[in-house]
Each structure stands twice: as C-alpha cells, then as structure tokens.
Amino acid sequence: MSPRTQAARTEATTGQLLTAARELFGRDGYTATSIDAVAAAAGLTKGAAYHHFTTKGALFRAVFVGEQDRVAAELTRTTAEQTDPFAALRRGCRTFLELCLDPAFRQIALLDGPAVLGWQEVRSIQSERALRLLADGMLVAAAAAGEPDADVSARSHLAFGALCEAGMLLARADDPDTALLAVLTEAERLVDALARP
Amino acid sequence: MSPRTQAARTEATTGQLLTAARELFGRDGYTATSIDAVAAAAGLTKGAAYHHFTTKGALFRAVFVGEQDRVAAELTRTTAEQTDPFAALRRGCRTFLELCLDPAFRQIALLDGPAVLGWQEVRSIQSERALRLLADGMLVAAAAAGEPDADVSARSHLAFGALCEAGMLLARADDPDTALLAVLTEAERLVDALARP
DNA sequence: ACCTTTGCATACTCCGAGTATGTCCTGTCA
DNA sequence: TGACAGGACATACTCGGAGTATGCAAAGGT
Structure with missing residues (x-):
C-alpha cells in the first residue's frame, strides 16, 4: 500500500x-x-x-486554488457547447450557482478566501480562472451586441461580485432547487443587462 | 478629566x-x-x-455595526434631496463607493466582516440598514418604471454584492478619484439596469 | 554498502484568547 | 456620613494552537 x-x-x-x-x-x-x-x-x-x-495560510491557499480550478473546469465544460454568447453567459451563471449550493465551497471560496488570503491575492488567483472566463464571455457578448472593444474589466468584476452574493443567498434556502431557480433568473437578468452595452 | x-x-x-x-x-x-x-x-x-x-468577536461586531450605521446615515443624508428615484440610486452608489475609498472601511466591512461574523449575521445587520435603503430605493424605482410590486429582495442583494466588489476595486488604484469615476459609471449602469424591470 | 537527502514524527517554544481574582470607585440607604 | 453592595478596571493566571527544533527511518545516488 x-x-x-x-x-x-x-x-x-x-x-x-x-x-x-x-x-x-x-x-x-x-x-x-x-x-x-x-x-x-x-x-x-x-x-x-x-x-x-510552510504555514496554515499556505495550506488554505492550496485548497482555495483547488476550488478555483474546479470552478474554471466546470465553467469551460458546461459552456463549451453554447454557441450564442449570451446563452453561454447564462449557462455560466447556472454552473457557478450550482457549485455554490455546496456549503463547503461557499465557506472556502466566498467567506474565508478573501479574509485569509487578502483581496489582491484572491483576485490574482481568479484572474487566471473564472474571472478570465467571465471577462472573455462578456467581451464576446459585447462584440455580438455591436461594441467590439468595450472595457469589460470592471464590468466583469461587478458581475462576479453579484454572482458571489447570489451564491451566498442560496445558503438559507430550505429547498435548494427552487432557491436556485429564483436567484438564477435574477442573476441571468443582471448579467444579460451588463453584457449588452 | x-x-x-x-x-x-x-x-x-x-x-x-x-x-x-x-x-x-x-x-x-x-x-x-x-x-x-x-x-x-x-x-x-x-x-x-x-x-x-464578552469576546473579541463581540468587540469586532460593535465596530462593524458602527460602520454600517455610518453607511446608512451617509446614504440617507446624501439621497434625501434626490427626487428622481433613479438619480437617488445613482447617488447612493456614489456615496457607498466614496466610503469604500477608506482602506479601513474596506477591511472591516467587506473583508473581515463576513468571515468573522458569518454571512447570516452580516446580512441581518445590513438588512436593517444599507440593504433596506437599497431595497426601498429599488422598489420605488420599479414602481416609477411601471412595475409597482416587483420582488426587489434578491435584486437588491445582487446589486449590493456588485457594489461591494466595486468598492474593493478601488483598493489598488493609484489615483482614487479617477478610479472612483471609472468604477462609478459601471456601477451606475448596473444598478440602473437592475432597477428597471 | 556507505552517505546524503527527503518524509515524517515527537517534543518543544511562544503568543494570544479567555478566566479568576483582587482592588478601587460609585451610588445607595441607614 | 458612613458602611455596604455592585460595577469598573487591573493583575495574574490557564490553555490551546501556530510555528520551530530535533530526531529517525526510508529513498536514492555513488
């Protein structure tokens, strides 16, 4: 063994x-x-x-990075088959919120992550993963909507923040599925509104 | 003395x-x-x-509540004179982001707050303060836009999450004023889009 | 077959949260 | 106004957990 x-x-x-x-x-x-x-x-x-x-924080960081990798992998997997950029964004929202149904994921990625690692660190980790995917998706969507070189940097950050809050909203829900649906429609609305210039 | x-x-x-x-x-x-x-x-x-x-957490909680009180007070003060509901929402965004220019505020209200107190606690504190003001504002805006009884609960939460992320974006800025302007326009766009059904 | 390096355990140190206890001050009632 | 009950604060602890030092055994090179 x-x-x-x-x-x-x-x-x-x-x-x-x-x-x-x-x-x-x-x-x-x-x-x-x-x-x-x-x-x-x-x-x-x-x-x-x-x-x-080297330290307790380093161990946490490794766990955190692992979760972020999972998020990015799931996002690329589920949005791969989407052709319409807006549909892809909506599908990404759903995927992310489904991951947020796991309390452990919420605790690590949304609650402790920023406080333990600091904001800069968390951002730089996500910038190469979920945040990059979101920004890419919004860029494509903006181009499809007729604004090819929009500045999606800040925009995608705001959308990401809204999605994180949406994920936390799933915490107190008695029935996960209906809660997911309710939050998801609002999240899709938001991302849709943000993505078109 | x-x-x-x-x-x-x-x-x-x-x-x-x-x-x-x-x-x-x-x-x-x-x-x-x-x-x-x-x-x-x-x-x-x-x-x-x-x-x-009673505990270190209780001391932090008191500080946190104090900050939330400040936010609510500033919001009511600056939006009092606004007649147009959408203008009031935009003014609220600006006020909140101006508060986020203070690194101490960001650390306490946005970074440590959720991790130390837990999400439920933070939410219940904010529900009686900034979050309530935001929800009220969005309700009025929705009514003005022709949808009197919209469910603004989830919507205001998402907007709040986006605003918090926007506030954190101000951290790394060299020039606070220009950064504030850049983020503010995006935030106003988002809240505007969210508020109208 | 040695010798170095690496993986892991045991035995520490140290700091900080929380507790116990003592002392002084304040307000109350005789 | 003088004792006494309770609240305000300090000092002196305990205890758990992060980080360190050291020891030993298994790998891998020569």
Missing part, C-alpha cells in the same frame, strides 16, 4: 492533507480548524503538514 | 475601545489584531475590554 518512490509519497500525503483540509475548512471555517485536526483527519501529524506547507 | 458617574465612565471607555479597535482592525485586520493591542491603544488593559465585550 505505501508507495515506494518519494514523489509518489509526497503526492499521496499532500493529497490526503488537501482532502482533509478542504473537508474541515469547508465545514468549520478557517480559524476554527487547527493544523493538528487536519493532519489527524489525514492520518498524519502536524510535522507532515508543515513539511509540505 | 475622569468622569464622575458610572454611565459616563462606561461610555467613555467603550468609546475609546471602539475607536482604537476600529483603527487597528481597519489597519491590520481582525486576526492580526490582539485584544491587548486594542486595549493598550485605548490606554487600558485587557480586563477593561473583556468587562465591556
């Missing part, structure tokens, strides 16, 4: 650490989660965690 | 604690600020702080 090579060992342990960390950070939040608890949940000790991650 | 009556004493000390806390929380962030540091900055000791606030 235990891997022979060093590279395989590190990959296995970091993987277990990240899985456990995502679990605990997502359930209890960043500050309420100790490194000891994460290591124990991964069947390891604190020493292993600090061997692979 | 030292006040005679007990009520005056508590008010003076809590006031000093709140002032110092707003200063340090706003500059260094919540986790990087210790109760000792706040008490020392207020010319007191930890004991005084814990006498008036």
Whole structure:
C-alpha cells in the first residue's frame, strides 16, 4: 500500500492533507480548524503538514486554488457547447450557482478566501480562472451586441461580485432547487443587462 | 478629566475601545489584531475590554455595526434631496463607493466582516440598514418604471454584492478619484439596469 | 554498502484568547 | 456620613494552537 518512490509519497500525503483540509475548512471555517485536526483527519501529524506547507495560510491557499480550478473546469465544460454568447453567459451563471449550493465551497471560496488570503491575492488567483472566463464571455457578448472593444474589466468584476452574493443567498434556502431557480433568473437578468452595452 | 458617574465612565471607555479597535482592525485586520493591542491603544488593559465585550468577536461586531450605521446615515443624508428615484440610486452608489475609498472601511466591512461574523449575521445587520435603503430605493424605482410590486429582495442583494466588489476595486488604484469615476459609471449602469424591470 | 537527502514524527517554544481574582470607585440607604 | 453592595478596571493566571527544533527511518545516488 505505501508507495515506494518519494514523489509518489509526497503526492499521496499532500493529497490526503488537501482532502482533509478542504473537508474541515469547508465545514468549520478557517480559524476554527487547527493544523493538528487536519493532519489527524489525514492520518498524519502536524510535522507532515508543515513539511509540505510552510504555514496554515499556505495550506488554505492550496485548497482555495483547488476550488478555483474546479470552478474554471466546470465553467469551460458546461459552456463549451453554447454557441450564442449570451446563452453561454447564462449557462455560466447556472454552473457557478450550482457549485455554490455546496456549503463547503461557499465557506472556502466566498467567506474565508478573501479574509485569509487578502483581496489582491484572491483576485490574482481568479484572474487566471473564472474571472478570465467571465471577462472573455462578456467581451464576446459585447462584440455580438455591436461594441467590439468595450472595457469589460470592471464590468466583469461587478458581475462576479453579484454572482458571489447570489451564491451566498442560496445558503438559507430550505429547498435548494427552487432557491436556485429564483436567484438564477435574477442573476441571468443582471448579467444579460451588463453584457449588452 | 475622569468622569464622575458610572454611565459616563462606561461610555467613555467603550468609546475609546471602539475607536482604537476600529483603527487597528481597519489597519491590520481582525486576526492580526490582539485584544491587548486594542486595549493598550485605548490606554487600558485587557480586563477593561473583556468587562465591556464578552469576546473579541463581540468587540469586532460593535465596530462593524458602527460602520454600517455610518453607511446608512451617509446614504440617507446624501439621497434625501434626490427626487428622481433613479438619480437617488445613482447617488447612493456614489456615496457607498466614496466610503469604500477608506482602506479601513474596506477591511472591516467587506473583508473581515463576513468571515468573522458569518454571512447570516452580516446580512441581518445590513438588512436593517444599507440593504433596506437599497431595497426601498429599488422598489420605488420599479414602481416609477411601471412595475409597482416587483420582488426587489434578491435584486437588491445582487446589486449590493456588485457594489461591494466595486468598492474593493478601488483598493489598488493609484489615483482614487479617477478610479472612483471609472468604477462609478459601471456601477451606475448596473444598478440602473437592475432597477428597471 | 556507505552517505546524503527527503518524509515524517515527537517534543518543544511562544503568543494570544479567555478566566479568576483582587482592588478601587460609585451610588445607595441607614 | 458612613458602611455596604455592585460595577469598573487591573493583575495574574490557564490553555490551546501556530510555528520551530530535533530526531529517525526510508529513498536514492555513488
């Protein structure tokens, strides 16, 4: 069971650490989660965690980046088949909100992320992922609407902020599906309105 | 100098604690600020702080509520003279973004607030303040646009999220004024588009 | 077969949140 | 006006968790 090579060992342990960390950070939040608890949940000790991650914040950052990667992957996957740029934007909204149905995702990506990593850091991580996809989509939409070189930078940021808030609105809902529908229509309206100049 | 009556004493000390806390929380962030540091900055000791606030989170909550009160007061003040509902909404955007020019405000209200207090708590505090004002404004605007009983609840939340993100966009700006203008036009566009059905 | 490097554990230090306790001041009632 | 009850604040703790130092065993090169 235990891997022979060093590279395989590190990959296995970091993987277990990240899985456990995502679990605990997502359930209890960043500050309420100790490194000891994460290591124990991964069947390891604190020493292993600090061997692979310089600090607690670094471990969280890795988890956060993992979530952002998932978001970007899901977005590219679900919007790939959309031909109409506005339909693609709406589909992206739906995909993002569906991810936000997971409380752990909300806790990590929307609540703790900015506070722990700082705004600049979070932005720079997202700028290469979901935010880039959103900006690209809005650029295409603006071009289709007759304004080829619109400045979509600020615009996509505002839309992203609105979507994050929309995602948090799903938290208190008794029935996720109906709540998703209600919020989704408003979100689509907003993005639609923003995308056309 | 030292006040005679007990009520005056508590008010003076809590006031000093709140002032110092707003200063340090706003500059260094919540986790990087210790109760000792706040008490020392207020010319007191930890004991005084814990006498008036049950926990560090409670102290932060008081600071946070104070900021939200300021926001609501500024909003009502600046939008009072606006007769056109859409103009009032635009004026509200400007007021909020001007408040966001203060890094301490951004740190407390936008970054640490949700992570420390939790989303539900932050929302319930804002629901009686800025969020209520925004929803009211959007309701009036919707009525003026011919849809008297629109459901502005989700809509105002999304707009609020967009405005918060807009406020954070002001952080990295070299020249605050021009950045404010650039973001403001986009924000006004968004709120305008959202407010009309 | 050595020797170095790397993965991980154990055993610390240190700082900060929260608690216990003591002291002084204030307001009240005799 | 003088004792006493309660509130304001300080000092002296405890305790948990982040980060560090050190030790040891498994890998991998020579």
